[in-house]
Amino acid sequence: MQGKNILIIGFTKRTSFHFARVIGKSNTVIVSDSVKDKEKEKLLGELVKEGISVVNLLGEQSTGILDRFKIDIVVVSPGVPLNIPLIIEAKKRNIKVTGDIELFYNFFPGNFYIGITGTDGKTTTTTLIYEIVRKEKEAYIGGNIGIPIFKLFDEINEKSILVLELSSFQLEAIEKFKPYISVFLNLAEDHLDRYSSMKEYLLAKKRIFMNQTSKDFAVVNFDSPYYEEITEGIRPKILRFSRIDKKADAYFDGENIYISGKFFMKRKDIFIKGIHNVENSMAAILASKAAGISDESIIKTLIEFKGVEHRLEFVREINGVEFYNDSKSTTVNSLEKALLSFEKPLILIAGGRDKGLDFTKLRDLAAKKLKYLILIGEAKEKMKRELAFEKTFEASSLEEAVKKSYQLAEPGDVVLLSPGCTSFDMFSNYEERGKVFKDCVSELI
Structure with missing residues (x-):
């Protein structure tokens, strides 16, 4: 690809910055974003210093662009809806509209791809599969x-295995991308501020299978209420994991994991907490075995793997209180899984920006599991109403919530930050929210 005018819609360091850095070496990059701020200006400045040909359209996203x-290709960042006027008009004019995953695949179509999607557990499972595979083969995440x-463009070669976490937003933009192994972990209410229905959300996720053939593999949660809809019409060989059906390719009986009906390993030997992480582990086992990794490497990794930051991450214990x-x-689904992961009395800190989710589903579980509930953020009034938990407190900041939780806690209690909401009302992302929480806990000492 050379001498093209590439329009990037949506510009952040986590997405399009690295794409622009690679593609801009031999093309002109035109950057459009509805937001114009110092951080984005700084990123564009870095590209210019590297000799990248850049047109700065920050703050502009009109069809007049x-x-x-003369735009040859439009590259859409994952967070940008495909129904904004600029993208609709580009499609009307038969301008190619794509995403970073698809374009990368066009450069490296012959590589071995493992793609992981689902509502929850993607990051943990993606990291786990990567850690397993890299024990025996050259792998990138x-x-x-x-x-x-x-960011991986200059690091990989034709033999590299790529283990990719794929969101529904990224899958919306694929055309030819084909993983050899796809993993569909689960499906629950999410992004209903973007999708008009669960069916539309499911169809976006299901695109992970669209180019697979009978020579490929699809690892799917057999216990999902959407299992039939997820697997209907797909071509790859289906590998099922289950906590209910012994006939599944991976089965957990409450104590042990079985693969193809044979004992594989004990649950107690898997380090990461939570029943949901048993499911993630079974998915990782099936994907790794399909990739030709030995049982020895799989089991060793599951014993050693300490989990991922900001996912049920143990922070510290202070005077008998665990954080x-x-x-x-x-x-809602990830919050439910978090609550089910603990037997000790729980003080839950939750809230943030709502995505149109229904928290009434957790009302009974909250009554059973919680000692106290502390709510923060834009969704706190809605969550207070829908959870209807008697011992509920509100806090104006995460710092205040952490201090309140410690005041309420007794030795043997667990303080859990599991928001059930996005972070964008108070923080730039969930990582910042998690870091602030850990900093607040440290300040309690």
Whole structure:
């Protein structure tokens, strides 16, 4: 690809910056974003210093851009909806509209790809599969996990295995991308501020299978209420994991994991907490075995793997009170899984920006599991109403919530940050929210 005018819609360091750095060496990059701020200006400045040909259209996202410039390709960042007027008009004019995953695949179509999607557990499972595979083969990790795929551009070769976390937003933009192994972990309410229905959300996720053939593999949660819809019409060989059906390719009986009906390993030997992480582990086992990795390497990694930051991450214990950071919890489903992971009395800190989710589903579980509930952020009134938990407190900041939780806690209690909401009302991302939580806990000492 040379001498083209590439329009990037949506510009951040975690997505399009690295793409622009690679593509801009031989093309002109036109950057459009609805937001114009110092951080984005700084990133563009870095590109200019590197000799990249850049046109700065920060703060502009009108269809007039297509009249002012002869655009050859439009590259959409994952967070940008495909129904904004600029993208709709580009499609009307038969301008190619794509995403970073698809373009990267066009450069490296012959590589071995493992793609992981689902509502919850993607980052943990992606990281786990990567850690397993890299024990025996050259592997790289990227995608929605926070490592932009184009950051890997100069590192990989034709033999590299790429383990990619894929969001529904990224899958919307694929055309030819084909993983050899796809993993669909689960499906629950999420992003209903973007999708008009669960069916539309499911269809976006299901695109991970669209180019696979009978020679490929699809690892799917057999216990999902959407299992039939997820697997209907797909071509790859299906590998099922389950906590219910012994006939599944991977089965957990409450104590042990079985693969193809044979004992594989004990649950107690897997380091990471939570029943959801048993499911993630079974998915990782099936994907890794399909990739040709030995049982020895798989089991060794599951014993050693300490989990991922901001996912049920143990922070510290202070005077008999344990603090856990689950800032990545941005859905009702992930909050439910977090609550089910503990037997000790729980003081839950939750809240943030709502995505149109229904928290009434957790009302009974909250009554059973919680000792106190502390709510923060824009969704606190809605969550207070829908959870209807008697011992609920509100806080104006995460700092205040942490201090309140410690005041309420007694030795043997667990303080859990598991928001069930996005972070964008108070923080730039869930990582910042998790870091602030850990800093606040440290200040209690």
